[in-house]
Amino acid sequence: MADSSDTGTADERAPTPRPLWTVVDGSVRLLSTRCLRCGTVAFPPQRYGCPSCGADGDALVESLIPAAGTLHTFTTVHLDPKHETPFQVGEVATSADPLVRCRLRIDRPRIGQQLLARIRVGDDGETLEFVAVEEEADRDAADAPEIAGTEEAVDG
Numbered sequence: 726m727a728d729s730s731d732t733g734t735a736d737e738r739a740p741t742p743r744p745l746w747t748v749v750d751g752s753v754r755l756l757s758t759r760c761l762r763c764g765t766v767a768f769p770p771q772r773y774g775c776p777s778c779g780a781d782g783d784a785l786v787e788s789l790i791p792a793a794g795t796l797h798t799f800t801t802v803h804l805d806p807k808h809e810t811p812f813q814v815g816e817v818a819t820s821a822d823p824l825v826r827c828r829l830r831i832d833r834p835r836i837g838q839q840l841l842a843r844i845r846v847g848d849d850g851e852t853l854e855f856v857a858v859e860e861e862a863d864r865d866a867a868d869a870p871e872i873a874g875t876e877e878a879v880d881g
């Protein structure tokens with residue numbers, strides 16, 4: 726992490742929000758907090774207190790959780806001033822417990838579907854999005870030259 730005091734212009738702008746994710750060994754992890762009193766894991770990370778038991782912020786420790794889980798619910802956004810529509814936003818029940826609300830990049834989302842997060846780099850910087858585990862696997866398989874020619878059906 727860069728110290729904001731080492732650049733002349735940083736103090737003139739609003740503080741840059743801290744990233745809510747990082748990559749560990751090639752896998753996206755979500756920065757969250759875990760309550761030492763009740764064990765609740767919160768995402769996004771909390772500072773002032775535990776949303777479950779009310780413990781003071783001193784009882785919260787940072788925790789990195791896997792950015793993977795099952796699709797809990799989703800909706801389609803048709804109006805957005807900044808992004809091309811339509812797109813889908815879903816809530817993903819992560820294996821560490823918290824529901825994570827995030828953009829989906831899935832052809833046909835299904836409740837209960839296994840998802841994992843990836844980082845997308847676009848004009849507005851890095852964003853997190855969830856993709857289907859099987860679609861990601863299919864894409865990886867299609868990229869592999871030794872099996873690319875064995876596909877029998879191609880959609881679209």
Ligand SMILES: [Zn+2]
Pocket residue numbers: 760761762763764765775776777778779780
């Ligand atoms: Zn707690």
